[in-house]
Amino acid sequence: MSQPSKPAVATAITLPRWSRAVSIVAIAVAWVCVLLYDLLTLNFTDPLDAGHGFFRTLFPLVGFVPFAARLFQPEDIATDAEAYETYTNITLITAIAGVFGLVAYLLIFTWEDFRLLSNIWAFIVGRLVALVAYVAVPLVAEGLLRLYRYRSKLAPSRIALGYSYGLAVLVIIPLFVAFFGSLQNVREVAYMLSGLLGVMGFLLSVRGGWIVNLRKRQKLKLLLWAMVGGLACLPLMPETTELAASLYGFFPGLLSLTFGIIISMLVTQITVFFNAMLALPTAEAIDRRNIEVSSLANFARLLTQSFDSNELTDTAIAITCSVTRSQAAWIELGEGATRELLYGTSPKLPAAVAQALMDARATRQHSISEAVRNNERVEMIGQTGEGRWALKNGTTRALRSVAAAPLRSGNKLIGTLFVAKEQVFGFDREHLTILEVVAHQIALSIEQSRLIQQSFERERFEQEMLIARTLQQQLLPKTMPNSLFHEIHAESEPASIVGGDYYDTIAFSDHTIGIVVGDVSGKGASAALYMGMVKGIVQAFSGECATPKEFLIKVNHALHGTIDHRWFVTMTCAQIIDEERTLRIARAGHCPTLVLQQGKAWFAKSPGIGLGIAKPALFQRTLQEEVVKFMVGDYAIFFSDGLPEARNPQGDELEYERLRAIVERAAAAQPSAQEMRDAIFEGINKFTDGESLVDDTTLVVVRWR
Template sequence: MADHRMESLRLTTPSLILLGAAIGGVHATIRGLLEGFERWMPEWMYQVVALVDALGASAAVVVYAWLIVRTSQERQAPDMQRIRTWLRWCTVGTIGVLLLMQVPAGPGFWHGTVLTIEGGAILAFLGWMMHGMLNVFFSYRTARTPILLRVVGFALAAVLVLAWGERIVGIESLEAAKVFSIVLLIVLTLLLARRRRWLRLLSRTERWGLAGWAAALAISGTVAAANLFDGQSQQARAVAQWMAESSAVAGSLLLMVAAFAVVVLVTVVSGESSAERKEFEFDAITFLNRVAAQHDQSEQLYETVVTLALGLSEATSAWLLLRSESSTWTIAAIAGTDRERAEALHIPEVLGDALADDAIVIPWLREDERFFRIARSAESYAQSLLVVPLRDSEVSYGAIVLASGRPFAFERGDAELLEAFAPAVSVALANQRLMQQAIERERLQRELMMGREIQQKLLPVNIPTLNGWEVVGWSEPAYEVGGDYYDFFWLAGGTACVLVADVSGKGISAAFYMAKLKGVCIALAPLCSDVREFVLRIHRAFDGVLEPRVYISLIAVGIAPDGTLHVVRAGHPPPLVARKGGRIEIQSSPGLAIGLVRTERFAAITEELSLDSSSSMVVLYTDGVIEAGLNSRGELGISGFAEHVARAAMLPSARAAAVYLQSVLRQYVGDVLLHDDMTMVVLRCSTPSKATNGTGI
């Protein structure tokens, strides 16, 4: 990937100062010795030493300039305090250049040494000024900055060559070319300083303070440059000690600094005050909060966020990325471009976890290796990006994405501005999400309560006496809806069937299968002559239909016309049978739950159990009954429940027994959430009466 940025060289400012001081000390010593001992040295020796010294000094100046350019990229973008300090010391230093101590012309050791030291100080000061200005250019660069800096280098070289040619050849027309090169340098400085929005957000005091120092530097820099262009001035002769005719280059550099100071002056005077900007930010946040409070529609809030984000920046397009609770990203609102282009950038996939951190400024997509593959295709609408995460301490709600069709459109100040705006957006999105969740919970609660009412209507309200047996049922789901079920049916031949079933699991899924089981039973009951056939047909209807890990346990009690009982158990808890003598028995028979094996295997395992005439009461129940109290005082268990059934058998009717057992279960469970659905059916032998016929439910 092509990278237009120069590689920064890791040299510190103290290193540069020490290096410059060492070179300057050597050069000053040599110049002083040449000036002081010229009369005692042979001519050839003087010329050789002078030539070597001149070449060394010139090379030192070139290397020092190269180091200045390289190290100017190391530092972070300057803030207002650094710029103010830089302007102040540039002004003081420039005035100091104008007030250099005059050294009388003439031979001598001190004459050469002092001039060399003064020239070195001027060049070092110019290097420091250029270091600060180049730091600004690199920090707030554009796509053309590398090219413009190369042109600056060529123009400075041209000024130096033209100055040499003018002195050697004496052609006056070269003066015009030199002036043209100097003007070109000024124009290039103005182009390099095009990005200056970072200078505009200042308070009134800061603006006028910065403007004062910028004006002082512009004036003093221009006067000092004119002084250097005068080849006979003290400053020009001092600089010439390091490189012949280098005063023209030094003057050109000072004019560039003066031009930059003029740019700063014009920008801060004509720029927007920080108070006005803060007022706009406050109005934007206030408007956002008002929209969030007044509008239930999420789209209105999302569009407002995108519109305000565009207003707070110079982006050409913006969109709002929302992150769901399942960590999926969607574009909620967009402006300035279309969804297809925005999605083509693949920002959530490319930036990944960085979207939950601080704001991300991508100056130029072509220079960012993360976007290298898609930068070319997105050049028409997105060459620079600013991504501002929306989050609180724990939750990431999404991100605001700003895009511009030109590179280097966003600065750190834009990120800070949007980061100040982001908390208000995050709060609005959090409130919106909470409101949606509350509405969804309320809707779900209404639906569940409606489902509970419907499910309760699927259960029989009053069961008539069935072939001499009084039957009373009761069911309470752990949640709003459940998977427990009880009912009665009439089989062919006058046999009544009481059925209790428990679908694995709880909630809506179990309730769905419970409703389906009722429909199957209604359809199959008239086709079956006995209870075992009825259960086998139910298994065949569900064979291969149930979802994996879903099964149905059930128990069916057939009451023949003569009052005898026949029990078929399919993986269900065994019934509790009260004998006429008060003894409680647990009657168990082989059988697997529906959905665990194929029908052929189920038929081979399932057996029918007949109860004799000594049975006075039979209690059918689901596992939620014997697990009652599991969340509080401990599981009731089948033996504990049997004790209470023994007491209930002493009551005069099935209804009285059922009411007693209900009160026991409620007391045992307490106020805690039920561990499982609870269903219970009590069958009690009554005085023989005429059998009820029909298919009523």
């Protein structure tokens, strides 16, 4: 049975989306039309009394239409860096407008000969002041709206509509007041309405979650930008009759609109300033985490670009020193007489000093090197007197604390990674955790380099098969997490031509578990190597995200621009909510998820495009989640394209409908997750009549119990 169609979510307003350039041109044309209209009607001497005719009121409204459409359909911000750029741009626009307003007031409106409305030249100057506000206000409004929507707990569509309607009210109501009242009446109404918009802006901007993850240097710049932006808002508050009349005389709605945006901008600058101040104490920790993630991503990328063992060693040692803030690092490979020490680009330690540090006592019975090999876990000595040596200039250098992590390839210990610092007790828990992660990456790279060097002597096809199979087995988890509510069975069978299939488990920020199934485009060792990089990025973001959508957005941001443009990754991420027996699924171009409920199967096909293909903003707009509720005995089946693409001797593919039929037949026996897996592969084997599969087949079965 196919999945019942879901009603589309209706939007309140659907408008064409014009580019920013077209919107600015429309504003400029409207401004010129108003200027020509006033000049042709010789209305420049007293526009307040006679200038509110139908046409001169209509022109500015028409000019606002393209920007109004943009406000109702704004581009979402995808990353914290983009939010920072948006904020600095609107602050810069505000600062430029503020300087212009201050100069206009001090140097123009204070001259008796150029008092506003006194002659045609003062009239034109007033129109120039209005032009600055007319152009700057919608640009700043759009930027503020994008910031308010980013990381908001409210629905982005509601924020867009609410704020856009608020701006519309600021334009329309003063028009009615202007026809029946004076400038003073319009100013009073403008203050009241803009104050309400300012309160809305404060509530939407006070959270400021995008500031937390910025670098310390960026946070310090934010403080400066916030002060500049706040000061720039002051000259734009039309407290004087001249400035207010400039805006009122051009278009009555512009006066209140300017008030509203300036007040919103001012409260935003205040909240940004205090959020940046509050985030400064954690800035160094955030910087360190960003360096760690960036270093791991760069190292993972190097794995796919270089197979030179010396280059890999240099990079591994440099990254290890960077992320642990150590003064020295080295690798011990092998055992006994075959032992080899690799220093890379770390400061050259005398061999005797390195050996003394490795022999330092971690326990009464064992040195730190022996403790790591025996326990296969990270070990640390907070204070040791073994790492002291004399330099050529006569001074003495000492490394007073040392830590070590095992290098494992599969179940085999291939060496040990050592780091040392000059500080006593220089390693905290976070350092040791990241040391273990780096050690895993280094072990993978070392084993990978060895395999590649060996495979150079064989034929190309045999090389890719051996490397890809070895790496894939290291990437896949050995066991899957089960609970009282569900059981999971996963398996990946390599075909004669291997590819980049991958599955894994992750954690979400609320401690629920998730399933990740992915596939790299293409086949062979290159696909497997890219999947190794994907695993590193997936594990780096494990535990940091609240939903599958947020997780895939972060993975796409890390991959975009990192992998070759000819490659991309498809992936499905599902969050298991045990107590509710619910799956939250997000699909980035991967095969649909087969859902079996009460014996009937259908495919969950939430929209989304592959990872690494599109820019973060486009990827975020197209990605959607789907929530599926299950009962006891229901199944969720995740698979790669190797299953529906399996062919029989006649060349026909299995396709989704035959796969669905196989699952529905198997469900009649109420099988376990593993039995369901066996039944699916048995059905595929019967269809192909024993023919070899042309691609890897990965299958993850979740059964609710």
